[in-house]
Amino acid sequence: MTSMIGRAHDSRVRPGQVRDAVIAVLAQSRQSNLSLKEIEYGVRAIVGNTVASSSIRSSLNLHERDLITRVGRGQYALTARMRSVDQPAFEYKDVQLFQDDCLAWLARQPTNSVHAVVTDPPYGASEYSAKEQAKLRNGTGGLWRIPPTLDGVRRSPVPRFTTLTDSDLHSIQEFFMEWSRAILRVLVPGANVVVAANPLVSHVVSMALSDGGLERRGEIIRLVQTLRGGDRPKGAHEEFPDVSVMPRSQWEPWLLYRKPLSGSVAENLRTWGTGGFRRISAERPFGDVIKGPPTRSRERSIAPHPSLKPQAFLRQVVHAALPLGTGVVLDPFAGSGSTLAAAQAVGYRSIGVERDPDYVGVAREAIPALSKLRVTVSED
Ligand SMILES: C[S@@+](CC[C@H](N)C(=O)[O-])C[C@H]1O[C@@H](n2cnc3c(N)ncnc32)[C@H](O)[C@@H]1O
The missing domain is CATH 3.40.50.150 (Vaccinia Virus protein VP39)
Known part of the structure; x- marks a missing residue:
């Protein structure tokens, strides 16, 4: 059981991992918003190069409206709620x-x-x-x-x-x-x-x-x-x-x-x-x-x-x-x-x-x- 779980975490994309990576990329950026290209680059650095662009886009557009917001053409940012969560106390x-x-x-x-x-x-x-x-x-x-x-x-x-x-x-x-x-x-x-x-x-x-x-x-x-x-x-x-x-x-x-x-x-x-x-x-x-x-x-x-x-x-x-x-x-x-x-x-x-x-x-x-x-x- 131990090694199975270890392998699954390292070599496959688990459910929610792309979403977590998108949030992490936006949270760690010094800029308040990022372009789709910048987000894709950051997500692949975390999750691996095999992640499809469609999966990153669906994290941005479909499911995460209370976490991520579109602030302009092809530009995304964390919502105010998420920004306050990821600020250190x-x-x-x-x-x-x-x-x-x-x-x-x-x-x-x-x-x-x-x-x-x-x-x-x-x-x-x-x-x-x-x-x-x-x-x-x-x-x-x-x-x-x-x-x-x-x-x-x-x-x-x-x-x-x-x-x-x-x-x-x-x-x-x-x-x-x-x-x-x-x-x-x-x-x-x-x-x-x-x-x-x-x-x-x-x-x-x-x-x-x-x-x-x-x-x-x-x-x-x-x-x-x-x-x-x-x-x-x-x-x-x-x-x-x-x-x-x-x-x-x-x-x-x-x-x-x-x-x-x-x-x-x-x-x-x-x-x-x-x-x-x-x-x-x-x-x-x-x-x-x-x-x-x-x-x-x-x-x-x-x-x-x-x-x-x-x-x-x-x-x-x-x-x-x-x-x-x-x-x-x-x-x-x-x-x-x-x-x-x-x-x-x-x-x-x-x-x-x-x-x-x-x-x-x-x-x-x-x-x-x-x-x-x-x-x-x-x-x-
Ligand atoms: C045993 S104390 C740690 C004390 C620490 N070693 C120190 O020297 O002050 C455990 C701490 O974990 C916090 N805690 C409990 N569950 C937590 C959770 N799910 N997430 C974050 N903190 C939690 C508690 O409020 C508590 O302050």
Whole structure:
């Protein structure tokens, strides 16, 4: 199944691909309108030379009236609605952040245009739904729980994953399979895809990514003291003082995938600039166990997002994700923009997508500040 989906995306025109390419060509042009010839040229550069002119013309004339408009003889432009959709919510140096649903945004992007993905998606299907976010912001619980106070310090809420039902797990699987297919098309061959997970759902997410056509390459283990697990049985603490229901979790898996290579690693590196990991130094390859403290309170105050990841960890992963240090890193679940800030700090171009307007507002303030922070990276 995996290779069939991969081949279909690369060598055949899938339904909607010409339309997506037409939109991408118009969206990426510096001119507000383009001639049919210019559009045909751009579409063929994305989809391939075999696309018939009639198919490009029918995308322009027949079906897409609310997306594309004819502005003069043989001249086309995106409608005002589409132009506003494809404007970033903000830009800072080499960072662009779009406010959108990532699946909708991905569907409008050109094929083979992203060189790496580093992302921390919603682990459950619903902790970032409008309903659960309202409960979190009102402090009324739901899927978010406040961990017990530790040494007198009040802890931030974390989502509950032990309450996920079979049907929740099924929704997670369906979502990540669709996401994997959508991302596969926009990635260049050999692009790395690094996805944060947790030990309770990583098996489901991992299967879905493989089923969607991505190639599994292992996991990065983030060694970190978390507040998950280690609790005594609910309502029976004193009866079973020597028992904890689950081990205290001290690591976090980050799933490692890539879009299958085209040719050998060396050929792929030459053509696309991808197909491996950037070394830490001539003597040290990038390793798959990264040790570090939880996100520091300084970063939390800059970027108040409940799932904020630390710069010290993200900068190491983002740096490694582009083997030659060139290309674009995408975070389709950008949250407060910590991955984008890490990319800016290591000198890479990056694009983020975040659905929630409140977090886009957080990211707008946080990215410049996080990217300038001096952080120490553990050497062991
Ligand atoms: C786990 S958080 C990422 C936090 C991020 N690592 C940080 O450090 O701020 C996941 C984010 O994805 C967003 N999100 C959820 N579903 C989305 C979707 N379909 N498209 C875009 N963003 C989405 C949520 O609003 C949330 O901010």
